[in-house]
Amino acid sequence: MSLKTHSDADLLSLLKADDTLAFKELYDRYWYKMYSIALRKLNRKEVAEELAQELFVMLWQKRATLRIINLNAFLQVSLKNLAIDYIRHHIQEEHYLDSLKQYFPLEIMTTSDMVYFNDLTEALQKALAELPEKTRQIFMLNRFERLTIREIAAQLNLSEKSIEYHLSRSTTYLRQHLRDYNAYGLTFLTFLLY
Numbered sequence: 001m002s003l004k005t006h007s008d009a010d011l012l013s014l015l016k017a018d019d020t021l022a023f024k025e026l027y028d029r030y031w032y033k034m035y036s037i038a039l040r041k042l043n044r045k046e047v048a049e050e051l052a053q054e055l056f057v058m059l060w061q062k063r064a065t066l067r068i069i070n071l072n073a074f075l076q077v078s079l080k081n082l083a084i085d086y087i088r089h090h091i092q093e094e095h096y097l098d099s100l101k102q103y104f105p106l107e108i109m110t111t112s113d114m115v116y117f118n119d120l121t122e123a124l125q126k127a128l129a130e131l132p133e134k135t136r137q138i139f140m141l142n143r144f145e146r147l148t149i150r151e152i153a154a155q156l157n158l159s160e161k162s163i164e165y166h167l168s169r170s171t172t173y174l175r176q177h178l179r180d181y182n183a184y185g186l187t188f189l190t191f192l193l194y
Contacts, residue, residue, distance in 0.1 A: 008071040127177040139170035
């Protein structure tokens with residue numbers, strides 16, 4: 001049975017009842033439009049595809065609880081929020097990579113040094129991304145923004161003990177996940193993890 005003639009409201013009702021064909025019709029109807037909007041905003045094809053995909057995964061996962069009046073508007077606002085989160089995270093990564101470069105001056109690096117640096121950077125990004133949000137935030141404020149425990153506690157409205165806990169948790173986790181890089185990146189990793 002074709003659902004192409006159904007309205008968005010009808011499809012949303014079917015979607016709430018776990019109708020996968022209704023979901024497929026909404027996906028076919030809106031995916032390219034959302035992808036195009038993300039591509040215009042971010043100018044990166046892979047990221048635009050990923051965000052459009054994430055948008056529809058969220059729609060499917062939250063189908064039973066969402067209260068949507070205008071699907072097009074809902075999708076555009078949700079996509080905007082996903083793009084803002086992506087940009088915010090990307091800007092943080094760039095800032096931290098700049099900090100990392102201070103310990104590995106690129107002009108004196110050999111090709112093998114560059115390969116190692118790229119591997120270390122990728123491993124660090126991956127390990128940071130695996131930390132819980134609050135733990136990652138506290139670690140980055142302390143190690144990259146150079147805020148003290150007291151300053152972080154005041155900024156996040158948490159106790160100093162809580163900040164110490166998150167820092168201990170993050171450094172232990174990162175030490176374990178970056179232990180293969182200790183030999184070469186000792187200066188940077190010592191600064192970062194100890």
